[in-house]
Amino acid sequence: MRELLQKLAGVYGPSGNEEPIRDAIQKEIEDHVDEFYTDVMGNLIAVKKGKGGGKRVLLAAHMDQIGLMVTHIDDKGFLRFAALGGISVANSICRRVIFRNGITGVIGYETEVESWKDITLAKMYIDIGASGKEEAESQIKIGDVAVYHSPFSANNDKYMGGAMDDRAGCALLVETIKSLESTPNDLYFVFTTQEEVGLRGAKTSAYALEPDLGISVDVTITGDTPKAKPMAVSLGEGPAIKIKDASILAHPKVKELMVGTAKKHGIPYQLEILEFGGTDSGAIHLSRGGVPSGVLSIPCRYVHSDSETIDANDLKNGVKLLVKILEGEINF
Template sequence: MKELLKKLTEAYGPSGNEEIIRDVIRQEIEGFVDEIRVDTLGNLIAVRKGSGKKVMLAAHMDQIGFMVTHIDDKGFLRFTRVGGVSVRDSIHRRVIFKNGVTGVISYEEEIDDIRDIKFERMYIDIGASSREQAESMVSIGDVAVYHSAFSENGGRYIGKAMDDRAGCALLIETAKRLQASPHEIYFVFTVQEELGVRGAKTSAYALNPDIGIAVDVTLTGDTPKSRPMAVKLGGGPAIKVKDALVLAHPRVRSLMVSRAQEAGIPYQMEILDAGGTDAGAIHLTREGIPSGVLSIPCRHVHSDSEMVDASDMENGVKLMLHILEGEIEV
């Protein structure tokens, strides 16, 4: 899991530019499924054939980023956000473009109060000394992502894009370890989730599954003076009750809870006030699809150093396997 997470989190793949991370995932999952295809929007769909329920498992490939909108005479880049980037988490962070060019995000020097920093007064410094030099390195519309190394301390994995490469890793490991299942399983690695669960919307419509389960990260309430939340690192995967986009279907939620209890797998119940996952799109597809979410507790979400726990990842795989190996009634 450690090496897989390292490979996935270090791969480039902002929303709308998922080609590289899609190829990495394809290479990892080939040989463990019966069919792999890419749909029109760019979702990677890996199928494990069966005669039972049609089960859609979704984890998004894309990560947040910074799109170049203007290059000034001195070679500094102005940008717009791709996904839920915050000013606080971006100041003086290193970023990297698809072609390997790196830069640092900073802000106009005349700003004295950090509270006055807005994105329109920030820029990316790639070390260029003129517009011409900068234009030889990057172009308008190019997207940079956080550039930070993966590391591990005491069973805690730290790196960029854990949201949601951790979910992708969980699905890949599930596909690799799944011995038998009566169901037809669709491992869907979606695009553009950070821009409004777009890939899940189109893929769910095409697949029309009997049940949908999104796998994504969620916030925790275990850091100093954090907002109270009954989720912590190391407490087990979280089973979602609600977020801003979905009320988990009662039967799907009950299925996940009962399978965790049967197998003695630690789990937590998650209620998220803001934010959402691919389940928000899946459950509203066609006439409605019973949907739920298996969440991976994560600290420092949408920063360049997100943190997840190895045991939560492992128990998440075990729970998903236990769900898929048994009968599913929804």
């Protein structure tokens, strides 16, 4: 899966600008699904029909990644920006970014600030090396979006790089599509848009598809680094089955389905309680008259940085678990 993940993580696709990553995912799956299409919000929906008698299951992983939207170009050609999704000061200082057209830049800050604590995104800018406004404007427009630019690397079974959130989830779904042999269930794989700015693509796709059950796949944070905030999730101990975050209390029956399947097939798993944040299932479970939903999480260190880090085995075991869940009959 390393190749697939590396490929997907390297494709540009900040919230609202998911066209390149959508094309890349489409290429991966088009030969493995019964039909696929893109909706008004830009979600890519791939359908795999079941043998019949099963449930309509929506599986979501978001294609978008956090980004920096240019809001102003000053006279000297420096770009001011606003956060598109959860861009933080700490993870941005002096990081490299790249625009859709390949122009790269570095994030600087107004060095007259007295203390690091006083740095805000409003005091930061992107330097693309332009000699002035005119040169900058010939390459970048107001509203263009940059993403973190960092190489993908791997050692000790760990993958590091930008956009693991949530290309790891996309890779997991793509691999699931390819690995599934037969299923009684009608499966709707939705590669969603604009998750990082408010679960927007998931909301409209859940409304349109009217599933019986929803499972989203996303990364979650861990508590296994030095003096981390307490959190009983570690890298490498298996995919995490979500109990709650700020957007959802996973439906107990979906949680039981996931835990039961993992136990039955001897797949390692962890239980996740996230005290903030949310993911697509938060929007899916409140669609129409309610959709029992859960979340399969991939433990990830340094979420929303340019060096998000995940474990190869968690990813593999995530695929295994999801395939087993989908191949079985779902009774509730």
